[in-house]
Amino acid sequence: MERLNNKIGLITGAASGIGLATCELLLQNGATIIMSDLSNSAGRQKADQFGTRASFETLDVTSEKDWIDISNKIEKKYSGLDFIINNAGVGTPGSIEDTTLEQWRQIHAVNSEGPFLGCKYGIELIKQNGRGGSIVNISSVAGIIGAPNLAAYCSSKASVRLLTKSVALHCARKGYGIRCNSVHPSYTDTPMVDEIVSAHRNPMQYKIALEAASPMGRLGTPLDIAGAVVYLVSDEAKFVNGTEIVVDGGLTAT
Numbered sequence: 001m002e003r004l005n006n007k008i009g010l011i012t013g014a015a016s017g018i019g020l021a022t023c024e025l026l027l028q029n030g031a032t033i034i035m036s037d038l039s040n041s042a043g044r045q046k047a048d049q050f051g052t053r054a055s056f057e058t059l060d061v062t063s064e065k066d067w068i069d070i071s072n073k074i075e076k077k078y079s080g081l082d083f084i085i086n087n088a089g090v091g092t093p094g095s096i097e098d099t100t101l102e103q104w105r106q107i108h109a110v111n112s113e114g115p116f117l118g119c120k121y122g123i124e125l126i127k128q129n130g131r132g133g134s135i136v137n138i139s140s141v142a143g144i145i146g147a148p149n150l151a152a153y154c155s156s157k158a159s160v161r162l163l164t165k166s167v168a169l170h171c172a173r174k175g176y177g178i179r180c181n182s183v184h185p186s187y188t189d190t191p192m193v194d195e196i197v198s199a200h201r202n203p204m205q206y207k208i209a210l211e212a213a214s215p216m217g218r219l220g221t222p223l224d225i226a227g228a229v230v231y232l233v234s235d236e237a238k239f240v241n242g243t244e245i246v247v248d249g250g251l252t253a254t
């Protein structure tokens with residue numbers, strides 16, 4: 001319970017999948033969390049169920065105005081943050097030939113510009129507490145290795161990987177005591193993957209193929225990913241900076 005006692009953090013895309021599992025694990029480890037997501041009742045309901053250490057704020061990560069509004073609220077209520085987890089993302093498939101410019105821009109707006117704004121405003125919020133802190137950006141194995149049907153997704157997730165390293169080096173040079181790292185899941189059993197699988201012409205066969213592609217023969221669980229995030233937020237990771245934690249059952253080792 002003491003692992004994250006007295007730590008306060010913001011998580012984006014918290015209403016579903018990896019974000020939601022991460023919230024549960026953060027709370028189990030003693031953190032106070034501000035859950036954020038697009039305007040939806042599911043996130044707010046979950047925060048209510050979680051109790052007094054969880055609250056919910058609407059935040060579209062692509063909107064700079066939303067980032068300014070939430071920063072003002074956090075500044076007033078908590079006088080800063082200890083961590084921010086840039087988790088919100090969209091997983092729309094498409095090869096280079098299938099992807100329209102509009103889709104490319106939309107995927108990059110959420111997956112790349114979202115973490116850019118999250119790091120930018122997150123640094124300001126963490127600086128306010130005077131204790132330093134941790135930024136965790138959720139990338140993907142698709143930010144390290146290519147996938148033919150994920151042109152925009154791969155590009156957006158690769159950008160997060162190097163943004164992370166730039167932020168880590170900047171904060172270290174400035175002496176802020178703010179670490180920044182990325183987490184790279186492989187296919188994980190969440191509503192995002194459910195949607196991709198069900199859009200396939202043979203969903204059952206596709207799901208089996210995804211599982212078979214993993215050296216460990218299964219998809220990741222949201223909790224598999226949450227464990228790495230909670231470690232990066234905790235003081236156990238206090239010398240871990242500018243790096244990537246791959247949580248993929250060995251997929252990128254092949």
Ligand SMILES: NC(=O)c1ccc[n+]([C@@H]2O[C@H](COP(=O)([O-])OP(=O)(O)OC[C@H]3O[C@@H](n4cnc5c(N)ncnc54)[C@H](O)[C@@H]3O)[C@@H](O)[C@H]2O)c1
Pocket residue numbers: 012013014015016017018019036037038059060061062087088089090091110138139140141184185186187188189190191192193
């Ligand atoms: N599930 C996987 O296989 C997998 C693999 C690698 C990486 N990831 C990454 O993990 C993260 C979480 O994915 P997930 O699988 O839990 O997906 P999910 O669809 O279950 O949850 C994503 C959440 O992000 C929110 N969101 C989407 N656009 C947003 C926006 N503009 N502003 C704020 N919130 C927004 C959604 O409302 C949703 O609650 C994403 O960044 C995703 O790319 C997922």
